[in-house]
Amino acid sequence: MTEKLIGKRSGSLQLFWRRNYGAMFILLWLVGFLVFRLYPFLSSLVYSFSDFELFKPEITKWGFMNYSEIFSDKKIMNSLGITFRYAFITVPLKLAFALFIAYILNYKIKGVNFFRTAYYIPSILGGSVAIAVLWKALFRDEGLINAVIRFFGGDGVNWLADPKYALFIISLLRVWQFGSAMVLFLAALKGVPADLYEAATIDGASKIRQFWSITVPMITPIIFYNLVTQLCQAFQEFNGPYIITQGGPRNATTLFSLLIYNRAFKSYEMGMASAMAWVLFIIVMVLSLIAFISQKYWVYYGDER
Amino acid sequence: MGEHSKKQIGTILKYAILIIVGFIMVYPLIWMVGATFKTNQEIFTNMTPFTAHPSLDGYRNSMNDYGGKINLLKAMLNTYSYVIPKVLFTVVSCTITAYGFGRFNFVGKNVLFAVLMSTLFLPNVVMNVPQYILYNNFGWIDSKIYLPLVIPSLFAFDTYFVFMMIQFLRNIPKELDEAATIDGCNSIQTLWHVICPMLKPAMVSCALFQFMWSSNDFMGPLLYVKTVERYPATIFVKLSMDADTGFEWNRVLAVSVISIIPQLVVFFCAQDQFIDGISAGSVKG
Numbered sequence: 001m002t003e004k005l006i007g008k009r010s011g012s013l014q015l016f017w018r019r020n021y022g023a024m025f026i027l028l029w030l031v032g033f034l035v036f037r038l039y040p041f042l043s044s045l046v047y048s049f050s051d052f053e054l055f056k057p058e059i060t061k062w063g064f065m066n067y068s069e070i071f072s073d074k075k076i077m078n079s080l081g082i083t084f085r086y087a088f089i090t091v092p093l094k095l096a097f098a099l100f101i102a103y104i105l106n107y108k109i110k111g112v113n114f115f116r117t118a119y120y121i122p123s124i125l126g127g128s129v130a131i132a133v134l135w136k137a138l139f140r141d142e143g144l145i146n147a148v149i150r151f152f153g154g155d156g157v158n159w160l161a162d163p164k165y166a167l168f169i170i171s172l173l174r175v176w177q178f179g180s181a182m183v184l185f186l187a188a189l190k191g192v193p194a195d196l197y198e199a200a201t202i203d204g205a206s207k208i209r210q211f212w213s214i215t216v217p218m219i220t221p222i223i224f225y226n227l228v229t230q231l232c233q234a235f236q237e238f239n240g241p242y243i244i245t246q247g248g249p250r251n252a253t254t255l256f257s258l259l260i261y262n263r264a265f266k267s268y269e270m271g272m273a274s275a276m277a278w279v280l281f282i283i284v285m286v287l288s289l290i291a292f293i294s295q296k297y298w299v300y301y302g303d304e305r
Numbered sequence: 306m307g308e309h310s311k312k313q314i315g316t317i318l319k320y321a322i323l324i325i326v327g328f329i330m331v332y333p334l335i336w337m338v339g340a341t342f343k344t345n346q347e348i349f350t351n352m353t354p355f356t357a358h359p360s361l362d363g364y365r366n367s368m369n370d371y372g373g374k375i376n377l378l379k380a381m382l383n384t385y386s387y388v389i390p391k392v393l394f395t396v397v398s399c400t401i402t403a404y405g406f407g408r409f410n411f412v413g414k415n416v417l418f419a420v421l422m423s424t425l426f427l428p429n430v431v432m433n434v435p436q437y438i439l440y441n442n443f444g445w446i447d448s449k450i451y452l453p454l455v456i457p458s459l460f461a462f463d464t465y466f467v468f469m470m471i472q473f474l475r476n477i478p479k480e481l482d483e484a485a486t487i488d489g490c491n492s493i494q495t496l497w498h499v500i501c502p503m504l505k506p507a508m509v510s511c512a513l514f515q516f517m518w519s520s521n522d523f524m525g526p527l528l529y530v531k532t533v534e535r536y537p538a539t540i541f542v543k544l545s546m547d548a549d550t551g552f553e554w555n556r557v558l559a560v561s562v563i564s565i566i567p568q569l570v571v572f573f574c575a576q577d578q579f580i581d582g583i584s585a586g587s588v589k590g
Binding site for chain 1: 316319320322323326327330331333334336337340348349350352398401402404405406408409410411412414417420421424426427428429430431432433434435436437438439441457459460461462464467492496517518520521522523524528538539540542543546554557558561562564565568569572576579580583
């Protein structure tokens with residue numbers, strides 16, 4: 001009796017193993033996920049309700065004080081506004097530009113590969129500090145851009161010292177890197193069936209009409225993908241303002257991530273910094289959620305769901 | 306105007322736009338390289354990348370060190386001392402994980418896969434603070450071998466690459482695995498002898514992108530590297546800009562150009578893999 005039971009149990013164990021042993025290949029990832037993502041993610045939520053500081057022995061207060069400080073501090077709210085403005089300048093400009101160039105490249109252009117490479121270089125190098133340095137050389141008062149403007153008789157603008165322009169110049173650094181969005185658009189455009197255009201041409205639709213009624217609807221999935229990833233990145237922008245303007249002039253480029261950095265790694269207020277990070281996180285999540293929900297009104301998937 | 310000439314004007318217009326935009330895109334980079342050969346007096350007065358009086362001062366001075374502790378070459382060596390292990394670990398761990406998700410069924414697979422996908426959309430900004438605290442508890446901050454930058458990559462931390470490889474794996478027929486099993490390969494041998502050779506293009510893409518991203522990474526070293534001797538190139542470039550702007554731009558630009566030479570070389574040797582890589586995973590960037 002017992003023998004039979006054991007035999008049965010080890011049999012089912014064997015069966016279980018045979019059905020699930022593939023899981024061992026994802027163990028590495030799972031451990032990493034738990035240790036390096038899930039635990040920090042949850043712990044930061046806990047910290048955000050505390051007055052935890054890195055070099056202070058213990059937490060003395062718990063509660064919503066960090067959050068209420070965020071929403072009552074003018075400087076923080078101001079920076080949140082700047083971050084929104086930054087994202088809403090950068091993302092549409094970048095996507096529009098990427099789509100426009102991809103659209104032209106999609107005609108049977110000689111030397112497509114050459115142009116594609118030229119447009120793609122800024123994307124691959126753009127994240128580096130070297131390019132941020134270049135940006136400063138271009139837009140400083142004595143920089144290249146003003147040299148060109150003055151050559152043509154203009155006055156030039158002190159781009160990075162003028163609160164009116166500084167944020168736009170920081171945006172421009174990312175807009176300039178439209179290459180990878182463009183490559184995606186180009187791949188999507190190639191996938192639009194040619195007979196749709198032929199039929200439209202026979203019906204007498206103009207090129208502009210065709211663009212809005214065929215091209216755009218057919219590539220909405222990639223527009224959607226680019227929109228979500230670029231928004232997510234724009235809200236986290238750090239390198240540009242940190243390296244080029246240090247948040248100035250007069251806080252005009254103090255994006256939210258810069259404030260988080262200062263709170264966390266200059267004054268070591270980890271509790272406060274966590275709360276700020278969570279506010280930003282929730283904003284990004286809500287925006288992505290809006291994008292996902294709105295999908296059914298404007299994103300067209302070939303196999304209509 | 307005839308249909309034909311209208312078409313011709315359209316074509317000319319398209320090339321004109323492409324060339325003008327391309328020129329604006331690339332000109333700053335060309336100007337930057339040219340500027341490194343100019344004297345500091347000439348850099349901002351001469352808008353062309355060319356100079357009548359080339360000077361190597363920028364490059365000569367770019368080799369200066371800071372307080373005898375760090376110079377550009379050492380900083381670049383520092384960079385690659387963590388970038389190379391990171392690239393290797395990423396390729397290995399992501400391939401294994403993609404194999405698990407792409408080829409096997411197990412309890413909870415769908416949930417775990419959803420979790421994996423959701424980490425793609427998790428903004429890093431929430432993670433910086435708690436990760437710093439975690440690494441601080443581990444005693445990893447300012448580690449001699451850049452533990453906080455390297456170790457997570459052992460655990461397929463950059464899930465984007467896992468996702469990319471799963472996409473690739475879908476196009477490799479399962480019959481190949483089955484044939485290997487019949488020939489007596491166990492699952493690990495199948496991975497090694499069948500899947501890896503077929504996945505090679507994806508692995509190369511993964512290595513290339515990770516190489517670029519981690520060589521450019523600024524935030525990571527900024528948070529986790531505190532000792533001047535261990536600064537990587539990104540921090541060194543920032544340092545030399547802060548120290549020298551205003552008077553030694555040719556030096557600062559020379560430092561910048563040298564620091565991205567390895568990336569440029571890799572990019573030009575492997576352009577097609579980059580473009581394919583982006584399209585394949587339908588990616589970020």
